[in-house]
Amino acid sequence: MKALLSVALVSVLFSSVALAHEAGDLFVRGGLAKVTPHESSDDVLNSGELDIGSDTQVGLTLTYMLTNQFGVELLAATPFTHKVSTAGLGEVAEVSHLPPSVMAQYYFGQEHSQVRPYVGAGLNYTVFFEEEGKGALAGTDVNLDNSFGLAAQVGVDLDLSDGWFANASVWYMDIDTDVHTAVGTVDTEIDPITVMASVGYTF
DSSP: OHHHHHHHHHHHHHOOSOOOOOTTOEEEEEEEEEEEOOOEEOOSTTSOOOEEOOEEEEEEEEEEESSSSEEEEEEEESOEEEEEEETTTEEEEEEEEEOOEEEEEEEOSOTTOSEEEEEEEEEEEEEEEEEEEOGGGTTSOOEEOOEEEEEEEEEEEEEEETTEEEEEEEEEEOOEEEEEETTEEEEEEOOOEEEEEEEEEEO
């Protein structure tokens, strides 16, 4: 949040052209998105909870403005891949996922403001694939159930030039899954924070 506020302040001081997020506008944002899980899980073979590593990939959002202040956004990305480990066993798996999300957004300020902060809330559906056992689970089947849950975001768009703008946003996703392995099922909450920095264009 401190980073978002700092970027917004710089834009207010130095930007001379206004954004035009208004009813009927369609715009895309593309950039880098880092997913950092804040996980908790059942104990795995008395070796501790699952520890899920972070990953950075290309993120893409598509937004349509219903009015000057309300929009609908779709989040997409290239697949994220995470290493999974426990304190006692080390790395036990690797898994990839895609987290498509749909958000209803509210944009603060006027449609021609130089800075447009916004908040959003919606739904996330996470698809897991290419699960692979490692270390103590090498050669065994590892499967994760897909997840459906709530999502929330906060972000800010900052004018660059006619039609172009910079964006910084933070997402929270409620992702719960059962991890099925040869040694049993592990109830896991992943609940990642995603930070995205991107550049957008308005059509």
